[in-house]
Amino acid sequence: MKVLARRNGFSLVELLTVIAIIAILAAIIFPVMARVKDNANRTACMTNLHQIALAVQMFKTDNRRYPDILGSRALAPGDMFENRKDDYLFPEYTKSSIKVFHCPSSKTANTVDTATYYRVPGDANSEVTVFAYSSYECFVTGAVSGSPAQYSESAGTAEPHYRPNWAPSTSAIAGSGLLPYPVGTGDTAALQQNDYERQLKWRNPPGDTVVTWCAYHESRTGASVDMWNGVAQVVFLDGSTDAIPAKEFEKCKWRARPKKS
Numbered sequence: 001m002k003v004l005a006r007r008n009g010f011s012l013v014e015l016l017t018v019i020a021i022i023a024i025l026a027a028i029i030f031p032v033m034a035r036v037k038d039n040a041n042r043t044a045c046m047t048n049l050h051q052i053a054l055a056v057q058m059f060k061t062d063n064r065r066y067p068d069i070l071g072s073r074a075l076a077p078g079d080m081f082e083n084r085k086d087d088y089l090f091p092e093y094t095k096s097s098i099k100v101f102h103c104p105s106s107k108t109a110n111t112v113d114t115a116t117y118y119r120v121p122g123d124a125n126s127e128v129t130v131f132a133y134s135s136y137e138c139f140v141t142g143a144v145s146g147s148p149a150q151y152s153e154s155a156g157t158a159e160p161h162y163r164p165n166w167a168p169s170t171s172a173i174a175g176s177g178l179l180p181y182p183v184g185t186g187d188t189a190a191l192q193q194n195d196y197e198r199q200l201k202w203r204n205p206p207g208d209t210v211v212t213w214c215a216y217h218e219s220r221t222g223a224s225v226d227m228w229n230g231v232a233q234v235v236f237l238d239g240s241t242d243a244i245p246a247k248e249f250e251k252c253k254w255r256a257r258p259k260k261s
Helices: 012-063 186-197
Strands: 114-118 127-131 138-140 158-160 210-214 218-220 228-236 241-245
Touching (some): 012 210, 012 228, 012 241, 114 158
Antiparallel strands (some): 138 158, 218 228, 228 241
16 A cells, blocks of 8 residues: 655745745845945945046146046047047046046946036036046936936036136126135135135146046935935045035035045
């Protein structure tokens, strides 16, 4: 007489218990992995910014001035790197225009899209077109959309991050949000004069002058600066870098100073 061996399977309770454990582990691990990836991206971004500051210093040593733009000006093929290569860092001072000028956190994947901004506030003759793939030249924003609402990245609308000439010297430029220098009296005027000197249009600006920054570690849920979270990763002329809260930095931009100074 044959006796069939009894096969024991999972009960419904056991199966649900295993699923619950997996779900709990996933809920714990995924946020941790996301933070690890974000920290790695921030570190890579800081490295890029430091390399850019060193390249800017080498450019100044060779040319006795700072570059008009950081990456590559968007010109016709054949003209991009030859006729105007003395205007920007690549390829003389940086080996890669892809890795060095692109933040890993940026969602801009198309390397041929362009963005336009003014090198001099309010001066239409200073318009410059650059590759939007360059994360540190400007920040490309589109309309607020989605749920939760976020600024989308699309070529065309650019907020400049590298601009040797930030402030007008004699009068305010309508719509630029920049004040004439100097204004005020006493300590206020002295402080504003120090801010005015911290621009790359001068031959020897101080080491805490802002070179550029990365906004791809910010979380923007609206047009108001008070609706921005995260940090702006900033590099200064002496090569030092700092992560400054987005709300704090975006209110003063090029006037910001390192927290440690």
